[in-house]
Amino acid sequence: PQGSTTTPLDITGQLPYTGETGPSTNMAQQSFYQLSLTVGKTYRFILSNRSHEDIELMVHDENPTAYPYPASCTAGRNWGNQDYTCIIEPVTSGVVNLRVRATSTLYGAGFTINVEEIAYQAEGSIAAPVALGSFPVPDDLYGEITDNDPLTYYGQSGANSSYYSADISG
Numbered sequence: 022p023q024g025s026t027t028t029p030l031d032i033t034g035q036l037p038y039t040g041e042t043g044p045s046t047n048m049a050q051q052s053f054y055q056l057s058l059t060v061g062k063t064y065r066f067i068l069s070n071r072s073h074e075d076i077e078l079m080v081h082d083e084n085p086t087a088y089p090y091p092a093s094c095t096a097g098r099n100w101g102n103q104d105y106t107c108i109i110e111p112v113t114s115g116v117v118n119l120r121v122r123a124t125s126t127l128y129g130a131g132f133t134i135n136v137e138e139i140a141y142q143a144e145g146s147i148a149a150p151v152a153l154g155s156f157p158v159p160d161d162l163y164g165e166i167t168d169n170d171p172l173t174y175y176g177q178s179g180a181n182s183s184y185y186s187a188d189i190s191g
Contacts, residue, residue: 022041022042022043022049022050022051022052022129023040023042023052023053023054024040024052024054024055024112025047025049025053026053029032029053029054029055029118029119029140029162030052030053030054030055031040031055031057031181032054032055032056033051033055033056033057033135034043034115036056036135036136037133037134037135038054038133038134039131039132039133040052040121040131040132040133040134041103041130041131041132042076042121042122042123042129042130042131042132043086043123043127044123044126044127044128044130045122045123045124046126050122051120051122052120052121052122053118053119053120054057054119054120054121054134055076055116055118056117056121056136057115057116058112058116058117058136059112059115059117059138060110060111060112060113060114061109061111061112062111062138062157063108063110063111063139063140063141064108064109064110064117064120064136064137064138064139064140064189065106065107065108065111065115065136065137065175066078066080066107066108066109066135066136067104067105067106067134067135067136067137068105068107068121068133068134068136069105069132069133069135070131070132071130071131071132072130072131072135073123073125073130075123075124075125075130076105076121076122076123076124076130076132077105077122077124078105078107078119078120078134079119079120079121080107080108080109080117080118080119080157081117081118081119081120082109082112082113082114082117082118083088090187094121097142099159106175108139110139114132118136123132125173131177132177137158138186139177140177140178141178141179142177142178142179143177143178143179143180143181143182143183143187144178144183144184144185145147145177145183145184145185146184149184150184150185150186151176151183151184151185151186152166152184152185152186152187153172153174153187154172154188154190155170155172155186155188155189156187156189172187
């Protein structure tokens with residue numbers, strides 16, 4: 022694990038950041054990070070490139086001494102190989118604290134953290150909605166559709182609404 026509750030590792034300016042965490046049998050075996058971000062802006066926190074699926078990201082828009090709770094948002098676990106995302110809108114303190122843990126006591130794990138600023142603006146219109154593709158997506162050569170094939174699109178909407186279309190099959 023990297024960083025601690027009292028001295029989280031400052032990864033400002035190092036994004037995307039590749040880190041690692043130990044098996045989380047207690048707080049000392051989790052990894053704690055710190056980022057300086059702009060107050061009032063909205064950010065998406067992304068956990069990807071996980072070496073194991075059972076990893077959890079918690080984002081705290083607060084002082085690091087307030088660990089372990091409450092988290093402003095949590096990106097779940099046990100979701101296969103897709104990326105985890107967590108959005109804070111808006112950031113209320115100049116320092117955001119991240120906590121990453123492997124949710125099993127059997128292993129440590131590697132991962133990548135990235136952050137992107139979100140400036141919401143409307144997408145698509147009634148006459149020309151944004152096409153998202155087909156849903157659900159067949160998961161093999163025989164075209165079998167299962168409930169494990171989500172259509173994920175990270176859209177955004179401004180004050181004037183957003184419009185989307187998707188082909189549904191199954």
